[in-house]
Amino acid sequence: MALRNLRFNGDELLRKKSKEVTTIENKIKILLDDMLETMYENDGVGLAAPQVGVLKRVVTIDVDDGNVYRMINPKIISSSGEQTDQEGCLSVPEFRGDVTRPMNVTAVYTDENGKEVTIVAEGLLARCICHEIDHLEGVLFIDRAVNIEKK
Template structure:
């Protein structure tokens, strides 16, 4: 297993609509293992294949409550109610911002072996399903923010990048 490089905002792969997973083989299982290792190392609760530079409709997740897995070719349905909670993204390091998502969601797709699956998520798990499925469609959480929220996240991101550059620069 290996920790993969997480692509950051501005990388074109994050804006592409990913290709469906068609081959469920050892290569896919290795990618899933590497994605899980990368997600845990980050740390995060979800990671989509485009975030590691692979244009496939695939994501991994672990909500910290015993719900862990990989989903290929995800499709959301039965989105119910809405809630606003802070949301962030491993591809947009630093800022978290209140984002509206459905409180409950049904996710259909396939597991890493190609078997059909159907999962029902609520709260954080539903949010993960929506966030990661968005990644497979070239959508980032900042796209779901109102214009003023998006501007604020971009400002916070610039501030975060400046701070990181200052921390890396040697002081005289």
């Protein structure tokens, strides 16, 4: 595993749409490991591949619920409810803002072994899934946030 350099707001790559992963090769597994190490080193709870300069639909999440999520090609298939809370982002480290997201989401993704997984998430995990999938679409939390304040 290795630390990867984070990309920051203003980097054009963060505004591009990521490409689907068509084959789960060893380099995707290495990317997932590196992303987790980079996320932990920077005290994050989620990280998307574009944040480390890779335009692939790959996400890692650890909200301290006893699970570590390594998501390839994640998609939200349903959502319900609403929650508004403060968000930050490793790619926009100096700011926080209130973002409204679904309270509950059901998502599907492929794991690093090629198995399709369906996840039903609520609260912080649902928020993180939405936030990280936004990154895959070239959207930053500051595009959705109100009451943005400098940390």
